[in-house]
Amino acid sequence: MGMLLLLILCALAAPLYAENVGVDPMESSLAGTVLRDGKRVDIMQPNDNPLHLGLSPIGPSWRWGAYALGADSQGRDIAARLLYGARASLLIAFSAACLCLVMATFCGLLAGYCGGWIDIIISRALDILWAVPVYLFAISLSVVTVGHDLSFGPFHVQPDSLLLPIGIIALIYVPYAARPIRARTRSLSSAGFVLAARGLGASSLRIVFREILPLLAETVLVLSPLIMALCLLAESALSFLSLGVQAPAASWGSLIHDGEGLIYSRPVVAIAPGVAIILTVLALNALGDAAQAELRARGRR
Numbered sequence: 001m002g003m004l005l006l007l008i009l010c011a012l013a014a015p016l017y018a019e020n021v022g023v024d025p026m027e028s029s030l031a032g033t034v035l036r037d038g039k040r041v042d043i044m045q046p047n048d049n050p051l052h053l054g055l056s057p058i059g060p061s062w063r064w065g066a067y068a069l070g071a072d073s074q075g076r077d078i079a080a081r082l083l084y085g086a087r088a089s090l091l092i093a094f095s096a097a098c099l100c101l102v103m104a105t106f107c108g109l110l111a112g113y114c115g116g117w118i119d120i121i122i123s124r125a126l127d128i129l130w131a132v133p134v135y136l137f138a139i140s141l142s143v144v145t146v147g148h149d150l151s152f153g154p155f156h157v158q159p160d161s162l163l164l165p166i167g168i169i170a171l172i173y174v175p176y177a178a179r180p181i182r183a184r185t186r187s188l189s190s191a192g193f194v195l196a197a198r199g200l201g202a203s204s205l206r207i208v209f210r211e212i213l214p215l216l217a218e219t220v221l222v223l224s225p226l227i228m229a230l231c232l233l234a235e236s237a238l239s240f241l242s243l244g245v246q247a248p249a250a251s252w253g254s255l256i257h258d259g260e261g262l263i264y265s266r267p268v269v270a271i272a273p274g275v276a277i278i279l280t281v282l283a284l285n286a287l288g289d290a291a292q293a294e295l296r297a298r299g300r301r
Helices: 002-012 014-021 078-114 116-131 134-145 163-172 174-189 192-199 204-240 252-258 268-300
Strands: 033-036 039-042 044-046 055-057 150-152 155-157
Touching: 002 014, 002 078, 002 268, 014 078, 039 044, 078 116, 078 163, 078 174, 078 204, 078 252, 078 268, 116 174, 134 163, 134 204, 163 174, 163 204, 174 204, 192 204, 204 252, 204 268, 252 268
Parallel strands: none
Antiparallel strands: 033 039, 044 055, 150 155
């Protein structure tokens, strides 16, 4: 929780950091200069090869100020883009996880409680989604939607909107959350208190919302950080392939893509967002494991 809180605070502080050090993380600065050790130096400098051909972005200073982590191939401040990338990546992962869990809860609850042909249809649809490789499905949807406006009645979604990756990522992970929710619903549907409620004449809606849904909160709570970690990895993969967050906006996946060509000369461009992704996923997995262990211990008591 501490690690996640720190990452969220850093993401929220992105505009303050950019304003304080005086950089614009979204604008190219190929001809710009920066103050280093009391002298003005070019952000794009000659390469260190014998012929000094081409230009290489300035390296990290490891001190507070502009270009503390160096620049990318467009002369943009890596530290500022890393913080702005955290805003996009965490927002997409959180929103996609919430949307995924809402859809999964609806599908799992409907299939598990109703049973019969409703359960068969929903379960087979989830099996089809489950059978398709996650990233292949996400890439296919992204290729179709990226670069095209989408209209749903009065709603109009721009091709660079974050709603597109949020919706795509949420959809591909619905089967992963819906299956355990369906299994839990089926076990609760045959519990004694549910049978007693039916015997007293309670309606199906009352049983679902008053008896079953509150007890599904534990399952959803355990799944939440794990689904969010999966959504973060999916967003990073799509953005790395230029199918997620679109330039000039930044996410951790797009930052790794930007640093791919600089991995030998300026490795921090790709390593910094990679470390951020690792820390976030590890923190989310640890949080999910801790929540599951706490609920098990509470159940034993």
